[in-house]
Amino acid sequence: MELLKQKICAEGRIYAGDVLKVDSFLNHRMDVDFLCLLGKEFYERFADCGVNKILTIEASGIGIACLTAQFFHCPVLFAKKAKTSNLSDELWVSEAHSYTHNTDHKVCVSKSYLGPDDRVLIIDDFLANGSALNALIELCRQAGAEVIGAGIVIEKAYQEGGDMIRAQGVRVESLARVRSMDPEMGVVFAD
Amino acid sequence: MELLKQKICAEGRIYAGDVLKVDSFLNHRMDVDFLCLLGKEFYERFADCGVNKILTIEASGIGIACLTAQFFHCPVLFAKKAKTSNLSDELWVSEAHSYTHNTDHKVCVSKSYLGPDDRVLIIDDFLANGSALNALIELCRQAGAEVIGAGIVIEKAYQEGGDMIRAQGVRVESLARVRSMDPEMGVVFAD
Numbered sequence: 001m002e003l004l005k006q007k008i009c010a011e012g013r014i015y016a017g018d019v020l021k022v023d024s025f026l027n028h029r030m031d032v033d034f035l036c037l038l039g040k041e042f043y044e045r046f047a048d049c050g051v052n053k054i055l056t057i058e059a060s061g062i063g064i065a066c067l068t069a070q071f072f073h074c075p076v077l078f079a080k081k082a083k084t085s086n087l088s089d090e091l092w093v094s095e096a097h098s099y100t101h102n103t104d105h106k107v108c109v110s111k112s113y114l115g116p117d118d119r120v121l122i123i124d125d126f127l128a129n130g131s132a133l134n135a136l137i138e139l140c141r142q143a144g145a146e147v148i149g150a151g152i153v154i155e156k157a158y159q160e161g162g163d164m165i166r167a168q169g170v171r172v173e174s175l176a177r178v179r180s181m182d183p184e185m186g187v188v189f190a191d
Numbered sequence: 192m193e194l195l196k197q198k199i200c201a202e203g204r205i206y207a208g209d210v211l212k213v214d215s216f217l218n219h220r221m222d223v224d225f226l227c228l229l230g231k232e233f234y235e236r237f238a239d240c241g242v243n244k245i246l247t248i249e250a251s252g253i254g255i256a257c258l259t260a261q262f263f264h265c266p267v268l269f270a271k272k273a274k275t276s277n278l279s280d281e282l283w284v285s286e287a288h289s290y291t292h293n294t295d296h297k298v299c300v301s302k303s304y305l306g307p308d309d310r311v312l313i314i315d316d317f318l319a320n321g322s323a324l325n326a327l328i329e330l331c332r333q334a335g336a337e338v339i340g341a342g343i344v345i346e347k348a349y350q351e352g353g354d355m356i357r358a359q360g361v362r363v364e365s366l367a368r369v370r371s372m373d374p375e376m377g378v379v380f381a382d
Contacts, residue, residue, distance in 0.1 A: 023301065023304075024303075024304070025266075028268065028269065028271070028300070028301060028304065029266050029267070029268045029301075029303075029304040030257060030260075030266055030267040030268070030269070031266050032257055032260040032261050032264075032265070032266055032267055033261065033264055035257070036261060058249065058250035059249035059250040059253060059269070059271075062250060062253040062254050062257075063253050063254070063256075063257040063267065063269075065254075066221060066223055066226070066253075066254040066257050066258055067257055067258070067261070069221075069223040070223050070224065070227060070258070073223075073224055074223070075216075075220050075221055075222050075223055076220070076221040076223055076254065077219065077220045077221070078219065078221070078250070078254075080219075080250075109219070110214065110219060110220075112215075112220075113214075113215070113219065113220040
């Protein structure tokens with residue numbers, strides 16, 4: 001999506017340690033009018049797929065998920081991160097690893113809100129190693145829900161997450177795919 | 192707001208320990224079409240106030256904040272909760288106490304995104320003891336931003352938060368004010 005690539009080039013900042021900071025519009029300050037355009041783009045890509053639920057993960061996926069859901073007129077369910085192992089049996093629970101914080105955490109949703117009638121579009125801000133997305137797919141499998149696909153704002157295409165998820169047969173639509181980035185050279189996009 | 196009161200009566204569940212669970216539409220599964228109506232209501236109440244930024248706190252405030260912001264055509268800034276005391280000096284930082292989890296935590300936003308030009312509407316899902324809202328107001332004071340008011344989905348009017356914040360001269364608009372609640376008797380609304 002050309003508009004997003006331009007925004008990333010204009011506002012994104014690259015730091016050592018493979019960090020692309022887009023907190024001016026995506027995951028701290030949120031440029032809501034702009035994010036609505038991204039939501040509309042996700043809608044256009046998945047409009048005919050019978051999506052009836054959007055699944056995301058707290059915290060930074062929630063905004064873009066809600067702004068996307070209004071085009072589908074469907075609810076959003078956001079998975080919660082829990083550090084405790086003491087979880088109720090009313091939850092679907094999977095496991096994710098955060099490379100940013102080097103921590104493992106449980107990812108969970110209430111069984112009441114995810115089940116076999118759901119045709120789920122997963123929405124998230126970033127896809128890198130795929131750990132979070134994998135955990136969300138696993139929740140859907142446990143619930144017997146169908147994963148229609150995943151809509152990602154920025155994919156780090158040089159990391160293994162996207163390939164791994166696509167190899168499972170899941171359709172992944174990323175609005176911008178970063179092929180490489182570097183504090184000196186800036187961002188280079190795939191395709 | 193009558194529609195919200197009906198929704199709370201229809202879907203809310205009350206548990207011992209002063210818990211009103213509305214996770215079927217507000218803070219786990221999010222009924223986005225319905226939340227848009229709440230966002231529109233906030234807009235109508237604050238339309239003429241020159242709001243140019245919406246401030247909320249992760250995670251459950253983000254959805255309603257984004258859906259409200261699109262009526263104002265302004266960005267959302269969400270404050271993050273941090274447990275570490277090792278925070279950068281690029282942040283405005285305040286303090287909140289969670290009665291639900293009985294923990295203290297820091298609440299912070301980047302100094303880049305909150306400053307003296309901002310006319311801030313604070314949006315949150317719940318107001319009870321007022322600790323989170325107070326922390327957000329404090330961030331605005333540090334930044335020299337003007338607090339136009341606070342838009343709250345559900346206020347527990349029998350707790351002290353609303354009175355305390357209003358006594359500071361901050362306009363608080365709550366879409367539903369709960370006067371009392373009880374697992375047997377259900378919810379009674381103020382006004």
